Amino acid sequence: MRHVLSLLFFLTLLYAESQILKVDKGFLATDSANYFTGVIDATFAINNRSSTVNQQNIYVGVNNNVDLVYIAERSATVLISGLNYFKIGEGPLIYNGSAHLRQVLRRSAPLTPEFFIQGQFDESRNMELRMLYGGGLRWNILQKRNSLFAGIGIFRENERWNGPEQEIVKNLWKLNSYLSADIKLSEAININAIVYFQSGRDGVIDAFRNRLSGQLEFKNALTDRFKLKMTSNFLLDDKPIIPLNEFVYEVYFGVEYSFK
Numbered sequence: 001m002r003h004v005l006s007l008l009f010f011l012t013l014l015y016a017e018s019q020i021l022k023v024d025k026g027f028l029a030t031d032s033a034n035y036f037t038g039v040i041d042a043t044f045a046i047n048n049r050s051s052t053v054n055q056q057n058i059y060v061g062v063n064n065n066v067d068l069v070y071i072a073e074r075s076a077t078v079l080i081s082g083l084n085y086f087k088i089g090e091g092p093l094i095y096n097g098s099a100h101l102r103q104v105l106r107r108s109a110p111l112t113p114e115f116f117i118q119g120q121f122d123e124s125r126n127m128e129l130r131m132l133y134g135g136g137l138r139w140n141i142l143q144k145r146n147s148l149f150a151g152i153g154i155f156r157e158n159e160r161w162n163g164p165e166q167e168i169v170k171n172l173w174k175l176n177s178y179l180s181a182d183i184k185l186s187e188a189i190n191i192n193a194i195v196y197f198q199s200g201r202d203g204v205i206d207a208f209r210n211r212l213s214g215q216l217e218f219k220n221a222l223t224d225r226f227k228l229k230m231t232s233n234f235l236l237d238d239k240p241i242i243p244l245n246e247f248v249y250e251v252y253f254g255v256e257y258s259f260k
Helices: 002-016
Strands: 035-047 059-071 076-087 093-104 111-122 127-143 147-162 167-184 189-202 207-221 226-237 247-259
Touching: 035 226, 059 247, 111 147, 127 167
Parallel strands: none
Antiparallel strands: 035 059, 035 247, 059 076, 076 093, 093 111, 111 127, 127 147, 147 167, 167 189, 189 207, 207 226, 226 247
């Protein structure tokens, strides 16, 4: 399955010639329709991902992302994909990635239904595969020069992990909520941020598994198409399925190309 997802990422890269949607979210309210828009970026990363609780690894890597949006009359179809490569000294090449497909209905309405499916793998954290599918409502609070969105919904999460002794499979229903903001400080400088909170009860441990994650981006436009960017991600998982760091972070520096 990892190879299938990897092929999807590379096909996306070819067709276009990341979870913040890096495309300007003004598409939700625009009067224009029936066109594609998108973003391609490549960044350098430094992070503290670790395969065990006791082994802390600081290493660097390369991150590639493609965001593609098709704007229809009343809806929008969004593809967010990313593939990351990491290498620790003389160790093996480690990689992780995800592909997220989202359908947004009634895109210009204050309350917007949305449905999604996502595939993800992460060798650095021994996660063989995570598949998500679900839906919810997005509240378009502000859609002007600056924008603010909030969402709530439910999803099914099916995971397969490489545990210390055996493979672990976990299937849970979870609540999903998020808050997203786009702030335009000037004609050249933008800040994008999103925070997710996801929670679901695991009957095996008779407790809720909670996950808080987020992303913050600073962008400085060089031209209409090219931007310098810094991206930081974090993940806080209070009850990891296998022994892992509860908190991980990533910081990226790179260049972004947008098209329409």
